[in-house]
Amino acid sequence: MICCCYVVVIKKRAIFLSICKIKMPLDYKRFNGPEDSVSYKRFTADYLKSYDELHSELIDETGHRKDGRAMDEARPMYVRGNFVSQAKGSSYIEMRGTKVVCSVFDPREIVHQNEFSTVGLLFCEVKFAPFACKRQRQSHVPDSEEKALSVALRKAVGPTVCCQSFANFQIDIFVYIIESDGSCLAAAITAAGLALANAAVPMFDVVTASSVAIIGDKIFIDPTEDEEHLAMISPDTNTNHGVITMARLNGLMQIADFRQIGSLDIECILKVTDILEQECQKVFPKIQKTLVGYVKNGIMEQKRLSEEGKAREAKLKDKMLEWSNKISVVENLEGLKYLEELHIEKQNVNGTDPLCFDPRTMVSVGASLRILNVSQNRLSDMSWAKPLRRLEILIVKKNNLENVEEVADNLCALINLVDVNFKENPMTKSIDTKKL
Numbered sequence: 001m002i003c004c005c006y007v008v009v010i011k012k013r014a015i016f017l018s019i020c021k022i023k024m025p026l027d028y029k030r031f032n033g034p035e036d037s038v039s040y041k042r043f044t045a046d047y048l049k050s051y052d053e054l055h056s057e058l059i060d061e062t063g064h065r066k067d068g069r070a071m072d073e074a075r076p077m078y079v080r081g082n083f084v085s086q087a088k089g090s091s092y093i094e095m096r097g098t099k100v101v102c103s104v105f106d107p108r109e110i111v112h113q114n115e116f117s118t119v120g121l122l123f124c125e126v127k128f129a130p131f132a133c134k135r136q137r138q139s140h141v142p143d144s145e146e147k148a149l150s151v152a153l154r155k156a157v158g159p160t161v162c163c164q165s166f167a168n169f170q171i172d173i174f175v176y177i178i179e180s181d182g183s184c185l186a187a188a189i190t191a192a193g194l195a196l197a198n199a200a201v202p203m204f205d206v207v208t209a210s211s212v213a214i215i216g217d218k219i220f221i222d223p224t225e226d227e228e229h230l231a232m233i234s235p236d237t238n239t240n241h242g243v244i245t246m247a248r249l250n251g252l253m254q255i256a257d258f259r260q261i262g263s264l265d266i267e268c269i270l271k272v273t274d275i276l277e278q279e280c281q282k283v284f285p286k287i288q289k290t291l292v293g294y295v296k297n298g299i300m301e302q303k304r305l306s307e308e309g310k311a312r313e314a315k316l317k318d319k320m321l322e323w324s325n326k327i328s329v330v331e332n333l334e335g336l337k338y339l340e341e342l343h344i345e346k347q348n349v350n351g352t353d354p355l356c357f358d359p360r361t362m363v364s365v366g367a368s369l370r371i372l373n374v375s376q377n378r379l380s381d382m383s384w385a386k387p388l389r390r391l392e393i394l395i396v397k398k399n400n401l402e403n404v405e406e407v408a409d410n411l412c413a414l415i416n417l418v419d420v421n422f423k424e425n426p427m428t429k430s431i432d433t434k435k436l
Contacts (some may be wrong), residue, residue, distance in 0.1 A: 102195040316334075370416075407422075
C-alpha cells in the first residue's frame with residue numbers, strides 16, 4: 001500500500017489528510033497483469049503523428065499495407081483451447097498484435113433473482129490489460145469502451161447458446177485482451193465461441209467473427225488499430241468511413257450480430273457483408289480443427305486411463321490371488337533371527353486339518369518372538385507353543401481348543417506371558433480363561 005499525506009491549514013488548525021492507494025485483491029478468474037503499466041506504443045514516434053501522416057503511411061507504392069499485407073488479406077491466426085486451468089472452458093487467440101484470452105465457467109444461480117427464469121442468462125465481461133493499447137487504462141474500473149464491448153459480445157454470443165437448457169442459471173464469459181492491435185471485438189467473439197464449445201455448453205452452432213475498416217473507397221480486411229482509428233475519425237464526412245464487425249453461425253449460415261461504427265452508404269454495406277461472410281467462413285475450419293483435435297486427445301487420454309486402470313486391476317487381482325493362498329504348515333522361518341511379532345490368521349479355514357507348526361521353526365523364533373496371533377486356524381492343542389520362552393502376548397481366538405487343563409499345562413513354561421486371548425473357543429463357554 002502506497003500512502004501520500006497532505007497538510008491543510010484552516011484557521012490556524014492543521015488537518016492531516018491521508019490519501020491511500022490500496023492494492024485491490026486479485027481476481028483469479030482473469031489474467032492479472034501489472035496494475036501500473038502502459039503500452040510501449042505510447043513511447044514510439046507513431047503515437048505523436050497527425051492524421052495526414054498516418055493516412056499517408058497506410059498503403060505503400062506497391063499497394064500493400066504498413067504490415068506488408070494486401071488489402072484483402074487477414075492476419076494469420078493462432079488458436080488454442082484449454083488455456084486457463086481454473087475455467088471449465090477457455091481459449092486463446094492471437095492475430096499478430098492482437099492477443100485475447102477467454103474463460104467460461106460452470107453455470108451458477110442468478111444472483112438477486114426473485115422470480116424463476118425459464119431461460120438462462122449470459123454474463124459477458126471484456127477487460128483490457130493496462131498495457132494492452134496506447135492510451136493508459138484503469139486496471140479495475142471498466143471504461144465506456146469495455147462496457148460497450150461487453151454488451152456487443154453478449155449480443156453476438158447469445159444466439160449461439162441454448163439458454164433454455166440451463167433455466168434460472170447464468171454462464172459467465174470473461175474476455176481479457178492482453179494486447180490490442182485492431183479487430184478486438186471479432187477476436188473476442190471467436191474466442192468466446194471456442195471457449196463455450198470447449199466447456200461443453202449446449203450450442204446451436206460455433207460462432208466466428210471478422211472485421212473490416214472502410215476509408216473512402218478502400219476496404220481493409222482484419223484492420224489494425226491504426227487503420228480502425230483512421231476509419232473512425234475521418235475528417236471528410238462525405239466519404240465512407242467506419243468499422244464493421246460481423247458474427248456468423250457458419251453451420252446454419254446465419255448472421256448472429258452485425259455492428260457498424262461510422263458513416264457508410266447501403267452499397268458499401270452490402271459489398272462488405274459478402275466480404276465478411278467469406279472471412280468468417282475462412283476462420284471456421286480453424287476452430288473446427290482445434291475442437292476435433294481436443295476431442296481426439298480426450299479419446300486417447302480416456303483410452304490411456306482405461307488401459308492403466310486395467311493394468312492396476314490385473315496387479316490387484318494378482319495380489320489378491322497371492323493373499324488368498326493358504327498355508328498348512330508354519331516352517332522355513334529359521335532365517336528370521338530377530339522376529340518379534342508374527343500374525344498367522346485364517347489359514348486352512350475350510351480344511352479339515354488344523355494348522356501345523358514345525359518344531360525347528362518354533363525353536364528358532366522362540367528366542368525373540370514376543371507377540372503371536374494364530375486366530376481362526378482350527379487349532380486343537382497348544383503343545384507347539386512350548387519353545388516360545390519370550391512370548392508376552394498370545395492371541396488364539398476362534399479355534400477348536402476344548403481342554404483347558406491341557407492348554408494350561410502347555411503354557412505354564414511361558415513365564416513372560418502377560419496377556420492371552422482365547423475368545424470363541426469351545427473351552428471358553430464354561431471356563432473363565434482369566435483364571436488360568
